[in-house]
Amino acid sequence: MTDITMIEAAARRLQGHIRRTPLLGAPQLDQIAGRRLLIKAECLQHTGSFKARGGWSAVSALSPELRARGVIGYSSGNHAQGLARAAAEQGAPCVIIMPSDAPALKIANTRALGAEVVLYDRANESREAIGEALSKERGLTLIRPYDDPQVAAGQGTTGLEIAAQAAEAGITRAEVLVPCGGGGLTAGVALALQAKAPEMRVHPAEPEGFDDTARSLASGRIERNDRLSGSLCDAIMTPEPGAVTFPINRLLCGPGLVVTDAQVLRAMALAFLHLKLVIEPGGAVALAAALFHGDKLEGDTVIAVASGGNVEPAVFADALKTLAG
Structure with missing residues (x-):
């Protein structure tokens, strides 16, 4: 199980290999949110998302022998790129299993980082089954996108930075909103x-x-989604919370917040307009919640993690169109 000791150890291994991304704000966004709003800009991280942290943490924690044999992961794109970068820079062969309907940009970027990409049908095939089979067949270490203690530890370094940066700004109390798929970033933070x-x-x-x-936080047990596709937020369309991450989130988190695709597009546009940030849909859900669901929050300050910026140009263009409305 991930704990603060593992997160601090991951932070030491990540030194010099990830960016300390800024904590940004704009008065126009404060006005919309009805309180002070700060954005942790992980969209400016290496490979365009916080997943660079977990990928590096997991690969660097392997023994030299296991690294040399290689790693395998499954992802719709951000863990794919983070793991591919970490593997390439640490001399580990890398295979990534990606859904065939993942954004073309993310597939291309993963290949450009040196990984072998294996595509699968999200609706009819199990990435977990494919990953387990290829791992055994090729002798690769499987590094899951969120349900892996070392990955969650790497993601938790985002939280260390938030705490330090907030303290520098004189902030000790805040609601911290985190985009959530399987829950690795949420648990680590x-x-x-x-x-x-x-x-x-x-x-x-x-x-x-x-x-x-x-829904799982509300019921106290793991709840599964009825469908596996059909949202703009491809980065966080996981079937259910992780077995490793959910117990942490159930213990430490407040209620979850839910946003619409329309709110996500509007949040993306406002982040570009006022902060000059490019955020992908899945990475903008926390910002959307801060901007449009403030009635569900308490206190004078909210910090929203902008977890990724790997957005297709056409989708970003759709977001910018909301500024004309």
């Missing part, structure tokens, strides 16, 4: 803040129709 900024409370944010974590 929650653990880090519990240790370093205990007056901050984490809320997972999810797209409508894929709110398995919000």
Whole structure:
């Protein structure tokens, strides 16, 4: 199980290999949110998302022998790129299993980083089964996108930075909203803040129709989504919360927040307009929740993680069109 000791160890291994992304704000966004709003811009991270942290953490934690044999992962794109980069820079062969309907940009970027990409049908095939089979067949270490203690530890370094940067700004109490798929980033941030900024409370944010974590937190048990596709937020369309991550989130998180695709597009446009940030749909759900669901939050300050920026140009163009409305 991931804990603060693992997160701090991951932070030491990540030094010099990831960016300390900024905590940004704009008065126009504060006005919309009805309180001070700060954005942790992980869309500016290497490979365009926080997944660079977990990928590096997991690969660097392997023995030299296992690294030399190679790693395998499954992802719709951001874990794919983060793991591919980490593997390439640490001399490990890398195979990534990606859904055939993943954004073409993410597939191309993963290949450009040196990984072998294996495509599958999201609706009819199991990436977990494919991953397990190829792992055994080729002797590769399987590194899951969120249900892996070392991956979650790497993601937790985001929380260490939030605590330090908030303290630098004189902030000790805030609601922290985190885009949530399987829950690795949410769990890592929650653990880090519990240790370093205990007056901050984490809320997972999810797209409508894929709110398995919000429903699971409400019921106290893992709830599964009815469908596996059909949202703009491809990066966080996981079937259910992770077995490793959910117990942490159930213990440490406040209620989940759910946003619509229309709210996500509007949040993307506002982030570009006022902060000059490019955020992908899945990475913008926390910002959308902060902007449009403030009635569900308490306190004077909210921090939203913008978890990724790997967006297709056509989708980003659709977001910018909302500014004309």
